[in-house]
Amino acid sequence: MEFELERDAFAEAIAWTAKGLPARPVVPVTAGVVLEVTEGTMIVSGFDFEVLNRIEVPVTDKSAGRVLVSGRLLAEIARALPPKDVRVAVEGNRLAVRCGSVRFNLPLLHIEDYPAVPDLPATSGKARGDVFATAVAQVTVAASRDETLPMLTGVRMEIGSEALTLAATDRYRLAERHIPWTPTGTVPSTAVIVPAKTLADVAKSLGSASEVVLSMGDADDAGFLGFSAGGRQTLTRLLDGEFVKFAS
Structure with missing residues (x-):
């Protein structure tokens, strides 16, 4: 080489x-x-x-x-x-x-x-980089740092047909943001829990790009969520568990 x-x-x-x-x-x-x-x-x-x-x-x-x-x-x-x-x-x-x-x-x-590296899932959609970075910064501060409740150390990301909803809580405070996004094709509505620290790092490193591309796995690789922009890619394992109910 x-x-x-x-x-x-x-x-x-x-x-x-x-x-x-x-x-x-x-x-x-x-x-x-x-x-x-x-x-x-x-x-x-x-x-x-x-x-x-x-x-x-x-x-x-x-x-x-x-x-x-x-x-x-x-x-x-x-x-x-x-x-x-x-x-x-x-x-x-x-x-x-x-x-x-x-x-x-x-x-x-x-x-x-070296361990086998997972492939980046197919593109699910994209959001404006600056809007995504701002929303992540506003929400991740509310995530818990208590590892005894892993799901609260993450950010709940609900993927809809026209918007992404980000939410985090440490049981004492709650932060929630809705941002527009553009799906690629038909993306089923779903919700995942992304580690807050990883999501914050992604927003800092990719948020300056004009667009951030999200890649959601199918049934075979549903445990990962990918982000990419400007030649950089981050693929993170999602958190298991059910997020606390915070809205009726």
């Missing part, structure tokens, strides 16, 4: 993906990021069984490939690179990162031990 790209694009992609990695992973390989290069695109992804972050960046590729390296180390290296084009190549059992006169080597991790 060998490719080249601009320093800022490389650093931003690695930093965004690595930020979502677990600090103390139960499975060590989930502290890594997967770099995949194919047909002029670098795909960087990180997955901890609960959340998948994935970003695509155009590159000049000389050979395709897929490797796993430490996310924390690669993010530190990317941040320290000078403002010149970056060349990345697999050399034996190491990943070589060159930028100007600077060179770093990272050991490759065993990618065969």
Whole structure:
């Protein structure tokens, strides 16, 4: 695997993906990021069984490939690179990162031990990025931080034919917002519970885009909800349980 790209694009992609990695992973390989290069695109992804972050960046590729390296180390290296084009190549059992006169080597991790990554479900619809981000910020503050009641640490998202309804409560306060959205085709009305922390992170990282695309799974992958914008994708596992009744 060998490719080249601009320093800022490389650093931003690695930093965004690595930020979502677990600090103390139960499975060590989930502290890594997967770099995949194919047909002029670098795909960087990180997955901890609960959340998948994935970003695509155009590159000049000389050979395709897929490797796993430490996310924390690669993010530190990317941040320290000078403002010149970056060349990345697999050399034996190491990943070589060159930028100007600077060179770093990272050991490759065993990618065969990496967990299977779920696919992003089909697109369900889209909402304006700024409206979505504002609504999420206003609602997530009311979510509970008490892990003994997991469903209250999430945001209830009700998907209708013309609007998304977001609601969160910690039993002492309630926040609710209705925002317009545009379904893709016929989307059945349903409600899911999204982890509040993940939803807040999604709003911060994708909310500056003109549109945020929502992807809802069917019967085979109904346990996940996807968000995408500007080449970035986040897929989160939904919370189980029934949300408290808050409206008649």
